Amino acid sequence: MRVLKWIGLALGGLLLLILLAVLVIRFLIDPNDFKGQISALVKDASGYELGLEGDLGWSFYPVLGFESSNVTLAAQLNKPFLTIQNLAIGIQVMPLFSGQLNVDQLQVDGVDVQLLVDAGGSNNWTVESASTVTAKAKEQEQTASSSAGAATEPAAELPEISIPLVRILNANVRYQDQQAKSDTSVAIKRLELRNVQLQEPVEILLELALAQADGPSVDLVLNGAVQPDLEKQIFKVAPLQAQATIHNALAKPLAVNLDSQVLVDLGADRAELSVTQLKLADAVVSGAISVAALTAEPRFEGNLSSKPISLPRLMSVLALELPEPSNPDVMKTASFQLAFNGDTQQLKVPSLLMQLDQSKVNGTLAVNDFSTQAISFDLALDQINVDDYLPKPAEETTSSPAAGAGTQTNEESALIPVEALRPLNLNGRFKAGQVTLEQTLIENMVLAVTARDGVLTVKELKADLLEGSLDGQLSLDARTDTPTMTSDIKVNGIELTQISSRFMTDSLLSGKASFAMDANAKGNTVDELLKSALGQMNLKLDDGVLHGINLNAIVVDALKSQLATVEYLYPNYQEKLPRQLREDTEISKLLADAKVENGHLIMPNFEFFTGDSGIDASGKIDLLNQGFDYDFGVVLSALERNKYLKGTRWPIRCQGALASSPADWCGPDTKAMGAILKKAAGNALKDKSAAELGEKIGLEAEDQAELKDEVKQKLEAEEDRAKKKLQEKLNKWLSK
Structure with missing residues (x-):
C-alpha cells in the first residue's frame, strides 16, 4: 500500500509540474514575438507576402504549440492567392526556456488556393523579378538610413528546424485559365510529410481529388520517400507508388496503379524515371525515361514494353463493348515494345513492335515537328485476316414497310472528312506481307503516302491479288469543301470471279482481266463522285466466261421459231442449228476501249469471240443505279454454209439491274431478226425464180447472180458468133 501511495504522490507531482509548465507557457511566453520573424523570413526568401492576420496563440489540441486562424500568401499586395483557415505548429516545450525553437509538428487545415490566368496571360501567383525586388530593397535601406530616429533592431533569425511531421488537411486548389477557357480543381484530402529534414529520407503521403469542369475526375493516393543530397544536388524518390481512380471518363471508374522511382540530379541537369510497373486491369507496362538538359532545352529518351494484355479483360475494365468479331478466337491478346527519344520539338520512335493475336507490326514512327x-x-505488317476482326453479321429481321417509314433520307453523309484531312502532315510507307479482306488474299502490299496542305497523295500503291497484280497512284485534294480525286491505276491478269460475286449471289463473269484506268472525279458523296467522274479505260479479257447467259443459244432459239415459216430458206435447220447445252458464253478474247462520263461506263464498240462465232457489242453501265444496257451482234458459225444467212449479225439486247437475275437480262430483237429473214427469204425466192427461168431458156443457174452471169455470157457468145459470121461474109465478099 505504501508503494501505491508513493506512486500516487509521484503522479500527482508530475501533473502539478505539467500544469505549472502550461501556465508558464500560456502567460509568460508570447508567440506573437515570432510573428515578424516568420513574415520577414518568407519575404526575404521568396518575395511573397505572408499575412498573419490573426493573433498567434498557444494551442494544446491537437498539438502543443503555436496556432493562427487566418494566414494568407500573396504575390501581389492585398491580392492573396492562398488562404489558410487554421495553422498549428507543434513545438517542444523545454527548449523554449533556453530560447530555442524546436518544431515537432506542423498542421495546416482549411487551405484555399485560387490560381488565375487572365485574358492577357498574366497570373496572380508570380512575384516580381529578383532585380526588381533587390532594387526596392536597396531603396528601402537608403530611406531607412536617412530617416532620423527610425533605426530598428534587426529581427532575430529562426534557428534551423527538423520537423517530424507536416500535415495538410482539407486543401482546395483551383486553377482558372481565361485564355484557354479551362477550369481545374484539386481537393487535397491529406498531405503528410514525415521526418522533414535535409539529411534523411522524407516520407510522403498524399490523398487528393482532381476535377475538370464538365470533365473527368481523378482520386489519387501517392506514397513515397524523398532522399535529398544537397551537397551533390541529387534528389531521389524511391519508392514512388500511386493509386489513381478515374471517374466520369468511362461508364465505370477506372483504377490505375504505379510503382516507380524518380532521380533528379540538378548538378548534371538531368532526371530519370524508372517504371517498375504501371498496371491497368491485366495490362502491365514497364520502362524507363531519362531527361537531359532539364533546365535548358530538355532532351529525353526511354523505352516502354508491356506483358501480353488480355483484351477481353481490358475491355471489361474500360467498360467498352466492341462488336463481336466474326472469328471468336481473335481480339484475345496484345502487346507492344518501343524505344523513343526526342525534345521539345520532336518525338521519334526508332524501334516499334506491336502484336495483336498472331499479327505483328514493326518499324519506325516519328513526330518530326510538334508545331506543324x-x-x-x-x-511493316507480317499478316492479318481482316475478315476475322470485322463485326459478326447481324441476323436479318423482317419488318413491316411502315416500320421503316420516315427513317430514310435523301441526303448522303460526307464520304471524305475534309476537315480532318486538311491539317494532316504525313510522309509514310506501309508494307504488308499478307492481308485477307473479304475473302481475298492480298500479298506484297506497298503503300507510300504523303499529305500536306490539304492534299493527300498515294504515290505508290502495289499489291498482288486475285492471281494478278495492282499498280497505281492516287491523289485527293481536300482544300475545298468539294474534294477532287485523281487516279492512275493499272491492273494486270486478275481473276474476275471474286469481283463479280461482290455484286450478286452468283458470279456473272470470270476470266483473266487487265485494264488501265486514268480518271478524275469531284464531290464528297458517292453520287457526286460517280456523276462527275471523267476518264479513259482500256480493257482486256482472256479465257473469260459470261455465266448464266448463252448469247448463241438465244439467237438459235429465236431463229428456230422464225425459220419454221421460211424453211426453204434453210432446209433441215433443226439439225444444223442444235441448241447448245451449256448455259454460258465463252469469251476467248476481248479488247475494249471505254470511257467514264456522267455516271456511266460507256463502251462504244468492241468485239470478242466465243468458239467459232464472233460477237460485236456496244453499250453502257449506269454506275449510279447499277444498271446496264448493251446491244450485241452475234455471227453464228453454223450458218457459214448458208448462202443467204452466212455472216449475218443477229441482234440481241441485254438490259436490267446487276442485282436482278441474269436469266431476265437478254433477249433477241425478234423484229430485226424477222426483217433479216424476210430479206433473205426474198433473195431466196428471187434466186429460185431465176433458176426456173434459166431452165426454160436452157441455162443452168441457181440464183439471180448466176442467171445474170449465164445470160451475159450467152449474149457475149451470141455476139461473138454474129461478129464471126459477119466477118466471114465480109472476107468472102472482098475476096471476089
Missing part, C-alpha cells in the same frame, strides 16, 4: 504536326512512319 509533321508525322512520318515506316511500318
Whole structure:
C-alpha cells in the first residue's frame, strides 16, 4: 500500500509540474514575438507576402504549440492567392526556456488556393523579378538610413528546424485559365510529410481529388520517400507508388496503379524515371525515361514494353463493348515494345513492335515537328485476316414497310472528312506481307503516302491479288469543301470471279482481266463522285466466261421459231442449228476501249469471240443505279454454209439491274431478226425464180447472180458468133 501511495504522490507531482509548465507557457511566453520573424523570413526568401492576420496563440489540441486562424500568401499586395483557415505548429516545450525553437509538428487545415490566368496571360501567383525586388530593397535601406530616429533592431533569425511531421488537411486548389477557357480543381484530402529534414529520407503521403469542369475526375493516393543530397544536388524518390481512380471518363471508374522511382540530379541537369510497373486491369507496362538538359532545352529518351494484355479483360475494365468479331478466337491478346527519344520539338520512335493475336507490326514512327504536326512512319505488317476482326453479321429481321417509314433520307453523309484531312502532315510507307479482306488474299502490299496542305497523295500503291497484280497512284485534294480525286491505276491478269460475286449471289463473269484506268472525279458523296467522274479505260479479257447467259443459244432459239415459216430458206435447220447445252458464253478474247462520263461506263464498240462465232457489242453501265444496257451482234458459225444467212449479225439486247437475275437480262430483237429473214427469204425466192427461168431458156443457174452471169455470157457468145459470121461474109465478099 505504501508503494501505491508513493506512486500516487509521484503522479500527482508530475501533473502539478505539467500544469505549472502550461501556465508558464500560456502567460509568460508570447508567440506573437515570432510573428515578424516568420513574415520577414518568407519575404526575404521568396518575395511573397505572408499575412498573419490573426493573433498567434498557444494551442494544446491537437498539438502543443503555436496556432493562427487566418494566414494568407500573396504575390501581389492585398491580392492573396492562398488562404489558410487554421495553422498549428507543434513545438517542444523545454527548449523554449533556453530560447530555442524546436518544431515537432506542423498542421495546416482549411487551405484555399485560387490560381488565375487572365485574358492577357498574366497570373496572380508570380512575384516580381529578383532585380526588381533587390532594387526596392536597396531603396528601402537608403530611406531607412536617412530617416532620423527610425533605426530598428534587426529581427532575430529562426534557428534551423527538423520537423517530424507536416500535415495538410482539407486543401482546395483551383486553377482558372481565361485564355484557354479551362477550369481545374484539386481537393487535397491529406498531405503528410514525415521526418522533414535535409539529411534523411522524407516520407510522403498524399490523398487528393482532381476535377475538370464538365470533365473527368481523378482520386489519387501517392506514397513515397524523398532522399535529398544537397551537397551533390541529387534528389531521389524511391519508392514512388500511386493509386489513381478515374471517374466520369468511362461508364465505370477506372483504377490505375504505379510503382516507380524518380532521380533528379540538378548538378548534371538531368532526371530519370524508372517504371517498375504501371498496371491497368491485366495490362502491365514497364520502362524507363531519362531527361537531359532539364533546365535548358530538355532532351529525353526511354523505352516502354508491356506483358501480353488480355483484351477481353481490358475491355471489361474500360467498360467498352466492341462488336463481336466474326472469328471468336481473335481480339484475345496484345502487346507492344518501343524505344523513343526526342525534345521539345520532336518525338521519334526508332524501334516499334506491336502484336495483336498472331499479327505483328514493326518499324519506325516519328513526330518530326510538334508545331506543324509533321508525322512520318515506316511500318511493316507480317499478316492479318481482316475478315476475322470485322463485326459478326447481324441476323436479318423482317419488318413491316411502315416500320421503316420516315427513317430514310435523301441526303448522303460526307464520304471524305475534309476537315480532318486538311491539317494532316504525313510522309509514310506501309508494307504488308499478307492481308485477307473479304475473302481475298492480298500479298506484297506497298503503300507510300504523303499529305500536306490539304492534299493527300498515294504515290505508290502495289499489291498482288486475285492471281494478278495492282499498280497505281492516287491523289485527293481536300482544300475545298468539294474534294477532287485523281487516279492512275493499272491492273494486270486478275481473276474476275471474286469481283463479280461482290455484286450478286452468283458470279456473272470470270476470266483473266487487265485494264488501265486514268480518271478524275469531284464531290464528297458517292453520287457526286460517280456523276462527275471523267476518264479513259482500256480493257482486256482472256479465257473469260459470261455465266448464266448463252448469247448463241438465244439467237438459235429465236431463229428456230422464225425459220419454221421460211424453211426453204434453210432446209433441215433443226439439225444444223442444235441448241447448245451449256448455259454460258465463252469469251476467248476481248479488247475494249471505254470511257467514264456522267455516271456511266460507256463502251462504244468492241468485239470478242466465243468458239467459232464472233460477237460485236456496244453499250453502257449506269454506275449510279447499277444498271446496264448493251446491244450485241452475234455471227453464228453454223450458218457459214448458208448462202443467204452466212455472216449475218443477229441482234440481241441485254438490259436490267446487276442485282436482278441474269436469266431476265437478254433477249433477241425478234423484229430485226424477222426483217433479216424476210430479206433473205426474198433473195431466196428471187434466186429460185431465176433458176426456173434459166431452165426454160436452157441455162443452168441457181440464183439471180448466176442467171445474170449465164445470160451475159450467152449474149457475149451470141455476139461473138454474129461478129464471126459477119466477118466471114465480109472476107468472102472482098475476096471476089
